[in-house]
Amino acid sequence: GENVEQHPSTLSVQEGDSAVIKCTYSDSASNYFPWYKQELGKGPQLIIDIRSNVGEKKDQRIAVTLNKTAKHFSLHITETQPEDSAVYFCAATLAGGTSYGKLTFGQGTILTVHP
């Protein structure tokens, strides 16, 4: 089955700096890669996703890149703000039918943005 590894486990940055979180996946059949943000006491919330037919996607201060050959994908947050502090999870799955929702998650990264 799919295995997703995520690094680093903790990341501490100063406000305004960039943050990068990296994930690798094992199953070359996976074609959908979402990123979730989990704030304290809440459930994971989708912040951005990418499909395997795209190499990069951007949404304001957040971007995700995908390298299918190397089987890794990364989350980039620019101009970080204290409210970006949360746990971030990457995930992977094979899109199509019910398997779409069977996400394999990474271990999570605790991001702390210091004012």
Place this chain on the structure above:
Amino acid sequence: EPEVTQTPSHQVTQMGQEVILRCVPISNHLYFYWYRQILGQKVEFLVSFYNNEISEKSEIFDDQFSVERPDGSNFTLKIRSTKLEDSAMYFCASRQIPGGPRAGELFFGEGSRLTVL
């Protein structure tokens, strides 16, 4: 924005007791899921449910677990005889039908924390 709601937010139970965790998915969603997160570990897939039946389940989802959509709005996870290792945060999620603008997105509830003593 519509949201998935879960009850209870926290349940403490004795080992061997039955527990039912409840979820109300987003109303026009057709795919439903349970995930769990043991403290300090990854979020893990338990089961997916579509068209009133289980469509996929993980090896964690053994005979002690069952899911049900009893009334068209609630989606429940039952653990028949809880074990210490069932202590975790349980997340319900739902997804709309394929083809919609947010078809790939899983919407998660805030979770139900289960503590087995």
